[in-house]
Amino acid sequence: MRIGIFTDAYLPLISGVTTSIYMLAEGLRKEGHEVYIITTSGKNVVEEPYVIRLKGMPIPKKGLKTFRIVPFTKGHIKKIAALNLDVMHVHTEFSIGSVAVHMRDKYGIPMVFTVHTMYEEYLHYVSKFLARFLRRPLMHYLKKLMKRFILRADVTITPTQKVLDLMKSYDIHGHYEIIPTGIKLDKFVGENYTQEQVSTLKQSLGIQPDEFVYLFLGRVSKEKSIPVLINAFAEIHKDVKAKFLIIGDGPAMNELKDLVETLGIKDKVIFTGFINWNQVGLYYQLGDAFLNASVTETQGLTYIEALAASLPVIVKYDSCLLDVIQEFDNGLFFRQNNELPYLMKRIYEDPELRNKLTKNAYKSIEKYSQECYSSNALKAYQKAIEIKKAE
Structure with a gap:
């Protein structure tokens, strides 16, 4: 054809x-x-x-x-x-x-x-x-x-x-x-990347080996509601040994950098800017949890990519995600923005929950x-x- x-x-x-x-x-x-x-x-x-x-x-x-x-x-x-x-x-x-x-x-x-x-x-x-x-x-x-x-x-x-x-x-x-x-699920599977590749990339970004990494990947724009994520991280950053990694570029970049400076967390938030599409799978390996607050998605491909990378996901509730996220099985929903800091802290402090979500992540999205x-x-x-x- x-x-x-x-x-x-x-x-x-x-x-x-x-x-x-x-x-x-x-x-x-x-x-x-x-x-x-x-x-x-x-x-x-x-x-x-x-x-x-x-x-x-x-x-x-x-x-x-x-x-x-x-x-x-x-x-x-x-x-x-x-x-x-x-x-x-x-x-x-x-x-x-x-x-x-x-x-x-x-x-x-x-x-x-x-x-x-x-x-x-x-x-x-x-x-x-x-x-x-x-x-x-x-x-x-x-x-x-x-x-x-x-x-x-x-x-x-x-x-x-x-x-x-x-x-x-x-x-x-x-x-x-x-x-x-x-999506091409294999592109995001951790087994396809060496520990040396991941460690080298972490080092180049200033992420310490023992730091927990919250990760957002996507277009850096207004409709993605990234300030919700930054404000939540600012609320808990003193209680966790962690960095927030924002992967991508877009028209809201300067506004977000100003917000990070205003909140006094400039040393804890990393903006990668544009990355080559062929490198996206490797960048997912840096994360310990995937965050997203958008409610404008038609499906949410980055959520599926994150799950393919076996990342626990913490995302804003949206009906389009009901076939993707099974709550407390492969991810967590927050309905109100003030619920997000609690969930971010919980995923950091509760290895049993984190391991359960990680274990179930990939097998939940094979249909995609x-x-x-x-x-x-x-x-x-x-x-x-x-x-x-x-x-």
């Missing part, structure tokens, strides 16, 4: 979406399919076979500086049509997605669409003023945009029931399939393997082709 994956974001940009697309493409190729990534141009990109980059313009907003908008999308149809695609899988509602819509309208190519983003929590990237004072019309526009794709898609994929319920609350009807995003994801996606593609033929 010749498959086109359409996305506005792709490597080297690191995010849950880019990771899931890379994993999907690799899994599909392992099964013998020809997969093309249609995406935007950008800085520091490496030319790769089967990755087609359409020239895009940078967005003049700090929080969106890594993204590109492709103008005149109809002008790219001829180039993409030459790929003779059997099915298109669209991962964006914006410019690259419009290229796929034009392709569908002109050539009738079956189309699958995946909903990735909870836009209510991302409006501030466009404009803080508009997000505050014109939230309703902005959401009306985004719902119309989403509807445009879902109505055209032969199959729409949502990663969780939470996202499906949101689409239904928008009164957008379509042929939905719930397919959790998969790359193989399961690509197999389920293929079923969705075949369904889309059947629906198209029946029209």
Whole structure:
């Protein structure tokens, strides 16, 4: 099968979406399919076979500086049509997605669409003023945009029931399939890294061998609620021999560094900044517990990565995580922010609980393997082709 994956974001940009697309493409190729990534141009990109980059313009907003908008999308149809695609899988509602819509309208190519983003929590990237004072019309526009794709898609994929319920609350009807995003689990397993690799990396970051490490990994941005984690760590840092490691980069970095300095914990919090995606698995090995306070995830791939690395997770309760986190079996939920310091201290002081969560972590997420994801996606593609033929 010749498959086109359409996305506005792709490597080297690191995010849950880019990771899931890379994993999907690799899994599909392992099964013998020809997969093309249609995406935007950008800085520091490496030319790769089967990755087609359409020239895009940078967005003049700090929080969106890594993204590109492709103008005149109809002008790219001829180039993409030459790929003779059997099915298109669209991962964006914006410019690259419009290229796929034009392709569908002109050539009738079956189309699958995946909903990735909870836009209510991302409006501030466009404009803080508009997000505050014109939230309703902005959401009306985004719902119309989403509807445009879902109505055209032969199959729409949502990663969780939470996202499906949101689409239904928008009164957008379509042929939905719930397919959790998969990852390459082996990349995060501790046995694939030597103790020397882990010790060397710890030393380079200034982490002592006997220090407990709380770890956050992800985009350093407002919707991730990282100040909740920093404030909780500040509350307990005198009672624990620990460091807080924040792995990743993003528009909130300076604000978080200022907060750490204000709280007087600059020597206890480590910001790595951007790290290469190929190094992510090793960085997880530095942690003793994974923290996250976000409630804007559509699935939470970093939670699954952390569990694959056998880390106990302490995360803010969110319905999208109910299939991922089994409380007091492979992780802990906090409902209110003031519960987090207690749980962080408990995981530090209670080796029996920590060992139980560690033991159960990996086996709890085997269903999120790359193989399961690509197999389920293929079923969705075949369904889309059947629906198209029946029209």
